[in-house]
Structures are given as structure tokens and as C-alpha cells.
Amino acid sequence: MASTPDVVDEDAALAAEAALEVRHHHPSDRTYILVALALGVLTAIEVGLYYLKSNKSITVTLLVLMVIKFVIVAAFFMHLRFDSKIFRRLFMIGVFGASTLYTIVLFMFGVFHV
Amino acid sequence: MADLTTAPDHGPAAGAHPVDHTHATATGVSNAKLAMWAFLGSECLLFGALISTYMLYRHRSVSGPVPHQLYDIPFTSVSSFVLLMSSLSMVLALSAIQRGDEQRCRVWLATTALLGATFISGQIYEFTTFIRRGMTIKTNVTSGAFFVLTGFHGVHVTLGIIMLLSLVGLSIRGKIPQSKAEVIEIAGLYWHFVDIVWVIIFTIIYLIP
Numbered sequence: 001m002a003s004t005p006d007v008v009d010e011d012a013a014l015a016a017e018a019a020l021e022v023r024h025h026h027p028s029d030r031t032y033i034l035v036a037l038a039l040g041v042l043t044a045i046e047v048g049l050y051y052l053k054s055n056k057s058i059t060v061t062l063l064v065l066m067v068i069k070f071v072i073v074a075a076f077f078m079h080l081r082f083d084s085k086i087f088r089r090l091f092m093i094g095v096f097g098a099s100t101l102y103t104i105v106l107f108m109f110g111v112f113h114v
Numbered sequence: 115m116a117d118l119t120t121a122p123d124h125g126p127a128a129g130a131h132p133v134d135h136t137h138a139t140a141t142g143v144s145n146a147k148l149a150m151w152a153f154l155g156s157e158c159l160l161f162g163a164l165i166s167t168y169m170l171y172r173h174r175s176v177s178g179p180v181p182h183q184l185y186d187i188p189f190t191s192v193s194s195f196v197l198l199m200s201s202l203s204m205v206l207a208l209s210a211i212q213r214g215d216e217q218r219c220r221v222w223l224a225t226t227a228l229l230g231a232t233f234i235s236g237q238i239y240e241f242t243t244f245i246r247r248g249m250t251i252k253t254n255v256t257s258g259a260f261f262v263l264t265g266f267h268g269v270h271v272t273l274g275i276i277m278l279l280s281l282v283g284l285s286i287r288g289k290i291p292q293s294k295a296e297v298i299e300i301a302g303l304y305w306h307f308v309d310i311v312w313v314i315i316f317t318i319i320y321l322i323p
Contacts, residue, residue, distance in 0.1 A: 028209075036199060043195055043198060047187065059323075066318070086151075087143070087147070093155055097159065101162065102165070106170065
């Protein structure tokens with residue numbers, strides 16, 4: 001199937017942009033070790049919070065720490081911070097799609113209360 | 115069709131890892147890597163469904179012990195830490211192959227598989243303890259949701275271990291040179307995903323009352 005010159009230009013531009021993006025360097029081993037240490041510390045904080053008297057603020061803090069750990073692993077170990085934006089977008093569609101869908105479902109079944 | 119010759123799979127930038135230039139793609143990124151990311155995006159829906167099911171049923175059991183009465187948080191915390199550290203060894207394996215150090219790559223891959231096996235052993239021990247204390251998959255809806263969720267995750271980790279050991283075998287036979295570092299990277303993406311799913315499970319299922 002023939003394409004118009006505009007489509008060809010758009011494809012070429014997208015390809016050039018993507019190729020440029022993947023040329024970024026991945027982090028050094030030292031950075032990976034520091035990231036792993038940070039994850040270990042965050043996990044220790046989480047476990048420490050578990051033993052405190054449970055209340056809403058502890059729950060919120062645990063959720064925030066969970067999100068931070070998620071983002072750190074995805075950004076550094078999975079290289080989403082350094083790789084092509086296409087990967088980031090693709091993964092985010094899954095993450096936000098699932099989060100939105102199941103949050104709505106849990107609200108509907110009364111698991112969360114406003 | 116668009117002219118694809120302008121779209122290299124990966125650019126050979128100075129200092130960046132050399133990769134296999136077998137074909138060009140319309141997006142400029144590797145199709146295999148793109149497929150893995152699409153797969154991981156779809157896996158979010160699978161695990162989202164399983165976690166939601168657990169949350170839906172966690173306070174609806176009318177009989178028998180429920181998971182949160184039996185949790186051994188210090189033990190599970192150590193398991194979680196082991197899985198987190200396996201992500202570090204995985205990424206060090208990738209870093210080694212990108213430098214062309216195949217020997218070190220194999221060591222890190224084997225370490226990752228070993229840490230994964232340690233995590234799975236911990237999960238088997240935990241399941242056995244729960245069953246011995248009277249909580250099976252059929253005891254109540256909460257236990258059913260718990261076993262299905264953590265069991266599915268365990269199956270993913272086990273598949274990851276098989277994948278890692280296969281990579282070690284292929285590497286020993288010289289089939290994963292520096293130019294094919296992307297193979298390790300793709301396996302790593304799967305492994306890290308399994309890790310971040312556990313980050314969520316550990317917090318939502320174990321730590322939040």
C-alpha cells in the first residue's frame with residue numbers, strides 16, 4: 001500500500017526520535033547498588049510502620065512508600081527513565097487502566113468509602 | 115508503506131551497549147522489547163483483578179482462620195527483601211553483558227535464579243504452614259483469594275527462574291554474546307515486573323490491616 005509523503009515524514013520523524021531516545025546511557029553499577037539499598041531501606045521503613053498502631057495516616061504512608069518503590073524499580077531497573085517514551089506510554093496504559101478499572105469496581109462493591 | 119530504512123533498531127552511540135542490528139522497525143525500537151512491554155501492560159490487568167478480588171473478599175469470611183491471622187511478617191519481609199535484591203542481580207547481569215563480560219553475566223543470572231528460588235522456597239514454606247494451621251484454598255473466600263493471588267505470582271516467579279536458567283545454559287554455549295544483550299534485557303523486564311507486583315502484594319495484602 002502506498003503512503004503519502006506526509007505519512008512517510010511522520011514515520012521517519014517518530015523513528016528518528018525513538019532511536020535518539022534509546023541512545024541514552026543506562027546507569028552505572030554503583031547507581032544500581034544505591035537504588036537497591038534505597039529499596040531495602042524503604043522496605044525496612046514499611047515493616048517498621050506495620051508494627052506501629054494502625055491508623056489512616058499509617059495506611060496512606062504505606063501506600064505512598066509502595067508507589068515510590070514501584071516507580072524506582074520501573075524507572076531504574078526497568079530503564080523506563082532512560083528508554084524510549086513508547087515503552088513508558090505502553091506500560092502506563094496498563095498500570096493506569098488497571099488502577100482506574102479496579103478502583104471503580106471496588107468503589108461499586110463498597111470496599112472503599114467516600 | 116513507509117520507508118523503514120531510516121529507523122535503526124538501536125543506535126550504536128558511543129558508550130551505549132551494542133545491540134543486534136538485524137532489522138529496522140517503524141517505531142525505531144526493538145519489536146521484541148515492545149512486545150514484552152505490551153505483555154507487561156496486559157499483566158497489570160491480570161494482577162489488578164487478582165488483588166481486587168482479594169480486597170473484595172478480605173473481610174467477608176464467616177468461618178475458619180483468615181490469612182491476616184496467620185501472617186509471619188518478619189519472615190515475609192525477608193522474602194520480599196530477597197526478591198528485591200534479585201532485581202539488583204538481574205540488572206547487574208544486564209550491565210555485565212552490555213560490557214561484554216559474559217562470565218560475570220552468567221554469575222549474576224545464576225544468582226538471580228538462586229534468589230528467586232529462595233523466594234519460592236519461602237512461599238512454599240508459608241503455604242505449608244498455613245495449611246497445617248487449618249487454612250487451605252477451600253477454607254473460606256479470603257483464603258481462596260489469597261492462595262490464588264500469591265500462587266499466581268509464585269508461578270510467574272517460577273517461570274522467571276526457568277527463563278533465567280535457560281539463559282545461563284544458552285550463555286554457556288556462547289549463544290548470548292554482547293551483541294544480543296537485548297535478550298537479557300527482555301528477560302530482566304519480566305523479572306523486574308514480577309518484583310514490582312510483589313511490592314504491591316506485600317504492602318496491600320500483608321502490611322495494610
